[in-house]
Amino acid sequence: MNQFYTYYKDIKIAYYTFGNPKGKAVVWLHGFLEDSRMWTYLLDQLPQSFRHIFIDLPGFGRSQCIAYVHTMDEMADVVMAVLRELKVRKAAFIGHSMGGYVSLAFGEKYSESVRALCLFHSTAAADSPEKIENRNRGIELAKKNPQLFARTTFQGLFADWAHDLYKNEIEEQTQIAVSTPLQGIVAALEGMKIRPDRTVLLHFAPYQIFHIVGSEDPVFKGHSLDDQLTAPKVKAFVLKAGHMSHIENRKDLLPVLREYFKSL
Structure with missing residues (x-):
């Protein structure tokens, strides 16, 4: 991957490119407590005919923070700043977890610039009151010990069986x-x-949405996503995985991604 920087409100934003500079653009957006390095496990399987763009969202990786609150809409504006710098008028999106929230914000705000969207272990729903309270507790815990919070939260994203099988990748x-x-x-x-x-x-989106979920995802439990998976614009895929199938189940994930690329 080639590394570059752009600026948004005088804040440095890091992004990386891979593949054909003249190909159709695919924007990859990482999740919470991640950065563009999460995609390295898939890199050698990506079609080089596409222009892959990996963005470190504000406050993660090599991108700086913007403010006390990073709304999904403002993160979407950051993504647009990168696309404008690269002169990309239309792109497909793959957003993991929080990156899916940003993709949806982008898809609502800049629908004419979206070719397709892939929610990758994510949801289109807002936080429930219980989830909001959990986030508030997380903020307080992080303020006391950010590294402990990050380690505990991140390692809790995997299915129980994955911890032994993928110990090195998880660490x-x-x-x-x-x-x-x-x-x-x-x-x-x-x-x-x-x-x-x-x-x-x-x-009602004017583009198709792929929705990839894990059958053992500790974040979205039970049947909480069922209504989303049967929505008219959605093509759904359920993989044996927790929240991190790019580590836990690449074997079944890669054919889904190939189908997504083929649809573009």
């Missing part, structure tokens, strides 16, 4: 999680808890 990504600055952690939590419900996009 590698945990080190990235614990390096997240406190401001980045808090700003993202504050932004996620106030994001609006965007399930209407699953019914």
